Amino acid sequence: MSRRITWADAPCPIARAADVLGEPWTLLILRNATAGTTRFEDFRSQLGIADNVLTTRLAKLVDRGLLTRLPYRDGGRTRHEYRLTQAGSDALPVLHALGAWGDAHTSAEKSAGPMSLIHTRCGRPTRPGAKCDSCGKPLARDDLAWRSSWLGPDEIPLAEPVNAAEDR
Template identity: 85%
Template sequence: MSRRITWADAACPIARAADVLGEPWTLLILRNATAGTTRFEDFRAQLGIADNVLTTRLAKLVDRGLLTKLPYRDGGRTRHEYRLTRAGSDALPVLHALGAWGDAHTPSETGPGPMTLVHTRCGQLTRPGAKCDFCGKNLVRGDLAWRGSWLGEGEIPLADPVA
């Protein structure tokens, strides 16, 4: 599906963000990258996305600086992992806001329940922000995990961006 217009140079920052994040699958790819998915095969299996669509979306996320493409050896072949950059990592508040909106306005009868944020240092639920609601310590990405998510039971630590 090809878009007829681009908002990449729009004056409005919401339009520019929509130009990068607004295509189908893009936010779900970022969600999974935030949860630590790095390999093409894993994105494909977790999302059920067609190879050509995944290839296009990953290339655009790399091109726009939200993911970086790093080579690794798999047997005799060179393949690539896709890791969050600082820009991709900075999309976390958008993912949290969409998750909260989705929990409030599109409840799932079959899902694991609301997606929550856990401060792993104290083990308590918190909300996105600067400090933990329970212990008051500063929230650092490496000390956060999602619980009650689409990937099943347990806690899913949030991936750190590459330097």
Template identity: 80%
Template sequence: MSRRTTWEDNSCPIARAADIIAEPWTLLILRNATAGTTRFEDFRAQLGIADNVLTTRLAKLVERGLMTKLPYRDGGRTRHEYRLTKAGSDALPVLHALGAWGDAHTSSETAYGPMQLVHCACGELTRPGEKCDACGKALVRDDLAWRGSWLSEGEIPLADPVGW
């Protein structure tokens, strides 16, 4: 389903952001990319999304600068990986906020528990922010993982974005 109105040039930054990330599937694609998914086939399998919808969403994320498309060889064929850019990586606080809201206001019998943020440098749980709640060190994306996510109850390191 396509939206009839574009908010691309709207004076409100929330409307402009919603124009990019509020489409169905887009936040889930960003979530999976943050957890390290890069290949079309893996997005499709993990999300259960139709090929045409995934193709459209990935193209828009590349066009809007949230992901980049990198070629790789698969046998004799060139395919593409999709990696987060800095702009895509900067959506992490939005994903954390949605995860916290979802944990607080929704439930699921199949959930592994609340989605938690782990500071891998000290191994302790923390909250999104500038410093670790446990050790006080600066939180750097390379030292963060999600625990109790939709994929497993184990820890999933956050993927490094491309082009920083």
């Protein structure tokens, strides 16, 4: 599904952000990349997305600088992993806001419960911000994890961004 217009040069920053993040599947791909998914096959199986759609979305996320493509060897074949760049990592507050909004304003027939942000240093739930709600310590990305039953039984550490300029 292609949009007929672009907001890439719109004066409004929300419109420009929607131009990058607003296509179907894009936010779910970023969610999974933030949770550590890097390989095409894993995105496909986790999301149930068609190959052609996934290929197009990954290419756009690379073109827009949210993901970078890194080669790896699989047997005798070169394949690529997709890693978050700083721009992709900076979408984390958007994902948190959408998760909180979804918890508060939507429901599912088979709800898995809310998605929690965990401060791994104290092991307690917190909200995005500068300090942990529970222990008051400063929050750094590498001290955060997600917890939700639909993601699996364990806390999922947030993937660290790579420096896209160094990897090209």
